[in-house]
Amino acid sequence: MTWHHHAEALAQQVTHRNSRWRGPLATTPRHLFVPHWWERTGDGWSLHSPADTAARLRATYTDTSLVTSVGPHHADHAQPHDHPHGRPTSSSTLPSLVINMHRHAYLDPADSLLYIGTGTGYGTALACRYLADPEQVTSVDVDPYLVEAARDRLGEAGLHPRVEAGDATGPLPVTPGSVDRIVSLVSVPRIPASWLDALCIGGRLVTTIAGTSLLITAEKNPDGTATGRVEWDRAGFMQTRQGPDYPPTPGLDTLLATAEQQDGDDVTTGPYPIVDVAQAWDLDSMLSLTAPGIVHRHHQDGEQRTALMAHEDGSWARATAQGTDRPTVHQAGPRRLWDLLDDVRAYWLTHGELPVRGARVLINPRRTVLARGPWYIKLT
Incomplete structure (x- = not known):
């Protein structure tokens, strides 16, 4: 069985039969762009590089993200005994999410596209x-090795877009005012001024806000600003960075250990059961906006x-409880970080929803503002 059969099966899985994306998915060799990847284990990360061709194709042509870099460690350069620790810094994003981001861009075959976050090059290839024409695509990544490898693999696939290394913020x-669409598969704290500068009037951008699952779309106005909305859809991506890895956070690791072991200055009983915030996307997004970091x-x-x-300002909290009982909270x-979380949960219970979903987005070169009714927040 050739890779084409696997690619066609993937295309059938993630698109409807009349989708204009079915052809690109069915004809793009994902295995070419992801020959090796990392899988999380109990001992950090382990290299996954199936020797059996059939097993490799089955694993590659699945609708899942494949982590290709952990910190500065590229899977392409790894040995079987390597077990790096750290945060993922690059991946081949699950194909359905890549397609969904492009759909939010309202991408037309005649458009010029600035693709932020080259990664393996698979999304650029799609x-x-x-x-x-592939020359309508400019793809940018902060990691020079990823850019070089993606450029080579795109060439093997017969595609020759412009692929450049640089800080996308x-x-x-690109020529100012020349880009019809910007699609970012990395998240940003706010919309960079250079993105507004790159877009033509009426051009559209699609991205996510760092630390959240908030997916933003916006179109450029004649005065150089952009307006849009927080979509009801959700997506999450790695945050932009300026180097091969994210800055270390030894202070936060120490503070988490303190939170685990010590009594707090304040000891109270929380009104709500413990929640795993990282798995509660809307709650996590709202808290990240109001108290980032x-x-x-x-x-x-x-x-x-x-x-x-x-938090790096020295604040910490610990909540413990049996099951859904009210927790004992040390801060x-x-x-008082747990109080901030409870404030968001109280708003949610009082109003039936959090205001950020569906919010208007107002963008200028200095700040991004989210607003819905009387609620608003400035991202600067």
Whole structure:
């Protein structure tokens, strides 16, 4: 069985039969772009590189994300005994999500596209297959090795878009006002000024806000601003970075250990059961907007549940409880992090929803504003 059969099966799985994306999915060799990848294990990450061709094709042509870099460690350069620890820094995003982001862009075959987050090059390849000419695509990634490897693999697939290395939040390798669509598969704290500069009038961007699952679409206005909305859909991506890895956070690791072990300055009983915030997408997104930078840990031993929160300003919280009982909450530092979480949950219970979904988005070169009714927040 050739790879084509696997690609066709994947296309049938993630598109409807009349979709204009079915052809690109069925004719793009994902295995070419992802020869090796990392899988999380109990001992950090382990290299996954199936020697059996059939097994490799089955694993590659699935609708799942395949992590290809952990910190500065590229799977292409790894040995079987390597077990890096750290955060993923690049992946081949699950194909259905790649297609969904392009759908939100209202991409037309005649459009010029700026693709942020080249990664393996697979998403860039899909866009090249969709558009009338691969030269309509400019793809950018901060990692020079990823750019070089993606450029080579795109060439093997017969595709020759422009692929450049650089910080996508800074100057971009396009003529100002020349880009019809920007699709970003990395998240940003706010919309960079260079994206507005790159878009033509009426051009559309699609991205996500860092630390959240908020998917934003917006179109450029004649005055150089952009307006749009937070879609009801959800997506989550790695945040933009300026180097081969994210900055280390030893202070937060130490603070989480403190939260795990010590008594707080404040000890109270929380009004709501413990929640694993990282798995509660809307709750996590709203808290990340109102109090960015909080890290969470959650673990359960039988019915005993523990949730930890920490922030680089020195604040931390620990909540413990049996099952769905009201938790005992320890807090310390300049802010009461668990109280901030409870405020968001109280708003949710009072109003039946959180205001951020469906919010209007107002973008200028200095800030991004989300607003819905009387609620608003500025991302600067």
